[in-house]
Amino acid sequence: GESVGLHLPTLSVQEGDNSIINCAYSNSASDYFIWYKQESGKGPQFIIDIRSNMDKRQGQRVTVLLNKTVKHLSLQIAATQPGDSAVYFCAENMGSGGYNKLIFGAGTRLAVHP
């Protein structure tokens, strides 16, 4: 069945370095993807999204890349800060009929060291 998965369960980086979190998806028909950040004890926080008609989208310090050929999604965080430490989820929209039905990956824990 369709699934969204992540390559690295844990990522440790030094403060100031760039971080790259990867995600693979299996449904080639998916047209909308979202990255969420979740801190301990809190709800998922929207970071950035991308539609399937794009291959790159930039936000503040974050960039999402979409490679539809290999069904791969990545989140790049520039100049990683201690406040970026959290679990990051990619989500794939499986909804139809005009609503969002998100399928989440298992998550990658990002640990930022001073």
Add this chain to the structure above:
Amino acid sequence: NAGVMQNPRHLVRRRGQEARLRCSPMKGHSHVYWYRQLPEEGLKFMVYLQKENIIDESGMPKERFSAEFPKEGPSILRIQQVVRGDSAAYFCASSPTPDTSGNTIYFGEGSWLTVV
């Protein structure tokens, strides 16, 4: 995720009791989603509701779980006769009326259910 209000934030129930989780969507949002998250796992879709209508409940367990979103008041996720396996974080999310797939979903802070 500011604006989606969930309560209680933490709930402890004994096996066999009922749990009721409430969610008030963001102002102006008429679409509500419920997700469940087990420890160290991603969120799993449970149900999607509009006012007075259940649109997609494909992720809801067949027994003991129900959800509603009445015309007035918050959305309610109800779990009857809870078991230890129901222990999880339950997240509510809302979105505005989606013209096309892709409107951002905003999540609440979650309700943590512990069954003892």
